[in-house]
Structures are given as C-alpha cells and as structure tokens.
Amino acid sequence: MNRVSTRKALGEAHSKLILVGEHAVVYGKPAIAIPFPLKVRSIVEESSGNIMFESAVYTGPIDSMPMRMKGISECIKETLHYLGKPLEGLRIRIDSAIPLGRGLGSSAAVAVALVRSLFSFCGQEPSQRELFSFVQIAETHAHGKPSGIDMAAVSSECPIWFEREKEPIPVKTNGPLYIVASDTGRIGDTRIAVENVRKRYLLEPEKVEKSLEKIGKIVDEAKNALLNGDMYLLGQLLNRNQEELISLGVSDDGLNRLIERARNAGALGAKLTGGGLGGCMIALADSLESARIISSELMKSGAFRSWYFSSQDDSLYASQEVK
Numbered sequence: 001m002n003r004v005s006t007r008k009a010l011g012e013a014h015s016k017l018i019l020v021g022e023h024a025v026v027y028g029k030p031a032i033a034i035p036f037p038l039k040v041r042s043i044v045e046e047s048s049g050n051i052m053f054e055s056a057v058y059t060g061p062i063d064s065m066p067m068r069m070k071g072i073s074e075c076i077k078e079t080l081h082y083l084g085k086p087l088e089g090l091r092i093r094i095d096s097a098i099p100l101g102r103g104l105g106s107s108a109a110v111a112v113a114l115v116r117s118l119f120s121f122c123g124q125e126p127s128q129r130e131l132f133s134f135v136q137i138a139e140t141h142a143h144g145k146p147s148g149i150d151m152a153a154v155s156s157e158c159p160i161w162f163e164r165e166k167e168p169i170p171v172k173t174n175g176p177l178y179i180v181a182s183d184t185g186r187i188g189d190t191r192i193a194v195e196n197v198r199k200r201y202l203l204e205p206e207k208v209e210k211s212l213e214k215i216g217k218i219v220d221e222a223k224n225a226l227l228n229g230d231m232y233l234l235g236q237l238l239n240r241n242q243e244e245l246i247s248l249g250v251s252d253d254g255l256n257r258l259i260e261r262a263r264n265a266g267a268l269g270a271k272l273t274g275g276g277l278g279g280c281m282i283a284l285a286d287s288l289e290s291a292r293i294i295s296s297e298l299m300k301s302g303a304f305r306s307w308y309f310s311s312q313d314d315s316l317y318a319s320q321e322v323k
C-alpha cells in the first residue's frame with residue numbers, strides 16, 4: 001500500500017461507516033464499522049527549511065497551523081521524533097476525497113495516511129500498535145476522548161467488530177451488503193455530540209444506561225444477522241439503533257427526514273452514522289438497484305450528496321456518487 005522511496009513516499013487510508021453502535025462504543029459497548037471507499041493520500045517529499053504542510057484546509061509551516069489542527073502538527077512531530085528524523089526538510093501534501101465532519105472518519109483517515117507516509121518515507125511500515133499510538137495523538141485533539149473505532153475502521157480493509165481497548169476483530173458477512181450513505185451537508189461536531197451524551201448521562205444515568213445496554217444488544221444481534229446474511233433483520237436492527245440514538249439526543253430533524261425518506265423509498269432500515277447532529281445517515285437496501293433508487297430519492301429530498309455501493313466480499317466496496 002505504501003510506496004517506499006528516499007525522496008518521496010505515499011500513505012493512504014479510506015473513510016468508514018459505523019453500521020451499528022456509535023456513542024455506546026465510547027462507554028465500552030461493541031460497535032460494527034465497515035470501510036467506505038472515499039480515499040485520502042498523504043505525500044511526503046524532501047525539501048529544505050521548515051516542515052511545510054499543504055491541504056485544502058491549511059497550507060503553511062506546521063508550527064503555524066491553526067489551533068483546530070494542533071493534533072495533526074503534534075502527530076507529525078511525535079512520529080518524526082520516534083523515527084529519529086529532524087523536524088525540517090519535508091513537504092507533506094494531503095489529498096483527500098473525504099468530506100470533513102460528516103461522520104465518515106476524515107480526521108482519523110488523514111492521520112492514518114499521514115503516519116503511514118512518514119514511516120514509508122523512512123523506509124518503514126508501522127505496526128498496528130505504532131500506527132494507533134500516533135494517530136491517537138491527532139484524534140484526541142480532534143474528538144476529546146475517542147473510543148478508537150474511527151482509526152481502527154479507516155485502517156481496516158474489512159468490516160470490524162470493535163470494543164474499546166481491544167484488538168478489532170474482522171466480521172464475517174454472508175452475502176453482499178447494499179448500502180446507501182447520504183450527507184446532510186451540515187458539519188456534525190463529534191466532540192460536541194459525545195459531550196452531549198456525557199452530560200445527558202450525568203443528568204439521567206438510568207435512562208442513558210438503558211439505551212447503551214440496548215445498543216450493545218443490537219450490535220450483538222447485528223453480528224449474527226451479518227453472519228447469517230439476514231438483511232431484513234439487519235435493517236430492523238438499524239431502525240432500532242436509530243431509536244436509541246434519538247433518545248440519546250444525537251439525531252436531528254435533517255437526519256430524521258432523510259432516514260424517514262429512505263425507509264419510505266424501500267430501505268430495509270436506516271440510521272445516522274458517526275457522531276450525528278448533522279453529518280451522514282446510512283440505509284440498507286435489498287439490492288443494488290434498490291440502493292440506487294433510495295440514493296436518488298434522498299438527493300431529491302435535499303441530501304447534499306449521496307453514495308451507494310455493494311460489498312462484493314468482505315474487503316472490496318465499490319461506490320457510486322449520485323449527483
């Protein structure tokens with residue numbers, strides 16, 4: 001995946017979709033995430049002087065990065081320090097097709113691509129442990145106390161079962177999944193959404209605990225539905241998960257509208273994906289054609305963007321953007 005060269009190196013990562021279990025995963029419950037094939041590339045080249053960074057969001061020396069990108073500059077410095085490289089003489093370019101703040105794991109994907117490219121530049125490949133420890137620096141700045149599911153999902157080529165502080169486990173799926181992902185066009189701030197759930201937990205511990213328990217069980221059932229190829233059951237589980245996310249206060253009118261529209265257009269189930277409060281929703285369809293119809297209905301209903309794809313096997317997802 002990562003090309004090794006003394007003068008130039010490349011690191012890549014892709015985006016992710018959380019199928020079931022977001023937010024509850026922060027509290028130690030399991031979640032299932034799947035790869036979503038929007039890509040980010042980080043290209044590192046030799047240059048002179050300060051380390052220069054180029055991206056759609058910021059271009060300039062890493063020491064002058066805006067506060068909200070501090071995690072990225074810290075991640076670069078710590079990684080280079082570990083690799084025994086001086087903090088100079090590099091140009092880092094980020095080329096990303098993943099929209100920011102939409103629950104698709106863009107911040108984790110940028111950090112994974114970045115760390116992979118810095119290791120590759122030094123002729124090395126990071127172990128999973130090394131990769132996660134440097135990406136965690138960027139993610140902690142971006143999201144507060146993330147569960148780690150985003151970085152596990154954007155660096156995995158297959159669906160994963162994730163539990164906090166445990167090794168991610170590949171999830172077997174019997175038959176392809178037909179998935180629609182639609183973007184409300186509004187940035188969803190994961191840090192705020194996670195913080196809102198925490199505040200709600202402090203106010204209503206029993207109610208929130210009940211929701212988290214229910215989500216944990218839904219994720220367990222979803223794993224079996226995937227294993228058995230029971231897409232009808234999986235669709236119902238997505239719907240039940242959405243009810244709990246509403247009760248945790250992380251859905252909103254824009255997401256609810258698209259979710260309702262997807263169900264009316266034939267989806268087996270639909271829910272928000274990622275942090276919520278804006279961002280993206282997903283729907284499960286019973287065929288690629290049905291996914292195409294749902295996707296275009298969502299565009300007609302005001303989605304900012306919509307994609308649909310079929311997972312042909314555990315690792316390969318082809319997507320199509322509907323304009």
Ligand code: MEV
Binds near residue numbers: 022023103147194
């Ligand atoms: C964000 O993609 C998923 C959340 O559960 C936060 C986290 O797990 O760190 C909302």
